[in-house]
Amino acid sequence: MERSYLYPNENNMTSINPYVKSKKAFSLLLRYSQQLDFKNSLILAEEMVRLFQLALKRKRDLKILEPGIGYGRIALPLAITGHPYNFAIYGFDNSRYMIEELERRIENLPLQMKEKIQGKLVYQILDAEGKWPYPEQFFDVIILSYILHYLSDWRIFLDKCDFHSKECIAFLREIFPFNFWMSGEFPQIPFPEDQKILHNFWLHYYELKSKLEKNHKKPEISPLNYQNAIDYLLSSKGYKVSCHKINLPLERRIKFSEILQWIKYGAFTPLRTGLNQPQRLALYKEMKEWVIKENVSIIKDEPIVIKRGEFELCLCVKS
Numbered sequence: 001m002e003r004s005y006l007y008p009n010e011n012n013m014t015s016i017n018p019y020v021k022s023k024k025a026f027s028l029l030l031r032y033s034q035q036l037d038f039k040n041s042l043i044l045a046e047e048m049v050r051l052f053q054l055a056l057k058r059k060r061d062l063k064i065l066e067p068g069i070g071y072g073r074i075a076l077p078l079a080i081t082g083h084p085y086n087f088a089i090y091g092f093d094n095s096r097y098m099i100e101e102l103e104r105r106i107e108n109l110p111l112q113m114k115e116k117i118q119g120k121l122v123y124q125i126l127d128a129e130g131k132w133p134y135p136e137q138f139f140d141v142i143i144l145s146y147i148l149h150y151l152s153d154w155r156i157f158l159d160k161c162d163f164h165s166k167e168c169i170a171f172l173r174e175i176f177p178f179n180f181w182m183s184g185e186f187p188q189i190p191f192p193e194d195q196k197i198l199h200n201f202w203l204h205y206y207e208l209k210s211k212l213e214k215n216h217k218k219p220e221i222s223p224l225n226y227q228n229a230i231d232y233l234l235s236s237k238g239y240k241v242s243c244h245k246i247n248l249p250l251e252r253r254i255k256f257s258e259i260l261q262w263i264k265y266g267a268f269t270p271l272r273t274g275l276n277q278p279q280r281l282a283l284y285k286e287m288k289e290w291v292i293k294e295n296v297s298i299i300k301d302e303p304i305v306i307k308r309g310e311f312e313l314c315l316c317v318k319s
């Protein structure tokens with residue numbers, strides 16, 4: 001794989017992306033995004049390939065872009081699975097740590113898989129909020145997976161996706177009972193006794209947070225809720241939407257010590273939380289005290305294991 005890109009100068013970065021902040025913030029975040037193992041990611045990719053082929057009524061030669069490709073959790077298995085159909089997968093990310101991790105993962109693939117993606121997975125460092133180097137309608141599909149909430153203007157971003165995609169913009173997300181930690185939107189579902197503590201932790205976190213951020217406006221898009229984005233494509237651009245569930249054995253292992261680090265290092269984007277560095281630190285301290293006060297067994301720091309979960313793929317197709 002070629003390494004022909006330049007690293008952006010991080011000091012000049014205007015991005016609010018926590019993955020570009022520091023190696024430390026990056027590693028903390030990376031660990032949390034690992035609940036999908038490689039075997040299951042291939043199953044997910046197979047289902048995505050099938051759904052794209054069905055929606056686009058075309059089996060072969062699809063060009064697919066994933067902005068915010070990360071370490072290739074979605075795009076890498078997609079390139080492998082799409083190989084028999086001559087798919088080309090493109091991706092970019094403005095975190096050089098992520099792109100390095102992607103390269104590391106490509107390097108570690110079995111030779112047979114590495115050969116399959118040769119020339120079929122094209123990636124680079126690029127800011128989604130800058131200019132994109134692709135022609136109009138260059139891609140058949142643009143996949144959006146956990147990127148919208150990092151952007152300062154998701155409408156401008158969607159306009160760009162609309163400009164560069166010929167047929168389809170696809171939204172992918174994980175539906176998980178404990179997803180509320182990401183958005184502060186708490187569902188009315190009973191939690192297993194051993195997991196209530198996690199629920200209470202985040203309830204307390206969001207309570208404290210709302211006291212700190214007096215003038216903060218709730219973001220229009222959260223990592224889990226992109227309904228506004230779908231409505232935008234439906235109403236102003238005339239897309240047709242269909243959503244599909246893909247059930248996979250997902251699992252998250254959550255440790256309080258890591259969540260605390262996460263709060264401290266600002267793994268949440270400022271846009272999403274509205275918090276600045278001193279406020280985050282204050283929150284970190286208070287939550288740490290809460291953890292210590294609440295339950296001694298937490299201090300042993302055994303992970304809380306949460307199973308259950310599925311993916312949802314919403315396909316917005318130009319009509």
Ligand SMILES: C[S@@+](CC[C@H](N)C(=O)[O-])C[C@H]1O[C@@H](n2cnc3c(N)ncnc32)[C@H](O)[C@@H]1O
Pocket residue numbers: 015017019020033067068069070071072073074092093094095098126127128129144145146147150151
């Ligand atoms: C939560 S990760 C999701 C990665 C991947 N899409 C997935 O689902 O596994 C978000 C990714 O978006 C990238 N990102 C955030 N803001 C970006 C921007 N302005 N331009 C390019 N990439 C960005 C981050 O670096 C990170 O890799």
